[in-house]
Amino acid sequence: MSRATVVPVIRELARCYQAFERASDAHIRRMGLTPPQFDIVATLGNTPGMAFKELGSRTLITKGTLTGVVDRLAARGLVERAASPDDGRSTIVRLTAEGERVFREVFEPHLAFLAPAVESLPECGRKDLEKRLRQLREALEKRSDELARQ
Amino acid sequence: MSRATVVPVIRELARCYQAFERASDAHIRRMGLTPPQFDIVATLGNTPGMAFKELGSRTLITKGTLTGVVDRLAARGLVERAASPDDGRSTIVRLTAEGERVFREVFEPHLAFLAPAVESLPECGRKDLEKRLRQLREALEKRSDELARQ
DNA sequence: TATTGTTATACTCTATAACTATA
């Protein structure tokens, strides 16, 4: 019974996310960013900046990779590094004025682009979906923990 | 109102998929495959093989990339190319005996690994989730079409 | 002319591990 139960849910999750990703990535690339770059700009938007460590844990980008992605964004003038006042080992990453501009220019229109799809679900359907996705996520996180513990 | 509606659903979708991906990728890598490679092996499993074109459309890997991924799997002896009997331009990709073995060794255990997470949802919750995800996916696919048409 | 798959280019991301400087 396990297989017949698991496959449909996982397949719909993957297909739905891929549909989101495809719509989203195409829109993001038209605005001249890669998906990880957008992820970082979106994470830094409306914040005073944050340490590499926190940025990495929020975006799920590992530290070695993050240095490279941040380098490329910095080279384009969208983010900048600053020394942490609290910890001499730590570096803060934050949006530049240009980065803020891109954030505003890119993030809200991106939501507006996605909105018609989300709003096509009935109100109760959205709430359901959020709740079920949260439950499944928590259960999946437990599986990751199990695996890591082996 | 649009932003407050859209963000939570999209965030839960992304977080849930990322939790899946993280659990799944770690498990797949332990078995010596990359995620796109697993995707191909899983797609070819229990089929007589299929043309590049179909394989690409099922896995969402574009043709230029697919040649490279298939090359690496072929170099490891997991898949092989064969001329299409129907169309001289077309190439069939199929699992080798070794590829079939890896499929069996990898796919079912992978489902078994994920099963506890999915089965932690109540029966009705799984059905709900599948239905809502399907609705959202269809709406997102329409957004992609809109974008492509511009 | 259109389509299938390959090749070529250039780049981004990825995992991993060694390294530095601070704590």
Add this chain to the structure above:
DNA sequence: TATAGTTATAGAGTATAACAATA
């Protein structure tokens, strides 16, 4: 010793476009 970030390495995936063979 442990942690934060950088550097180095090697490889995998990506977009894109030009190309050969076939339809």
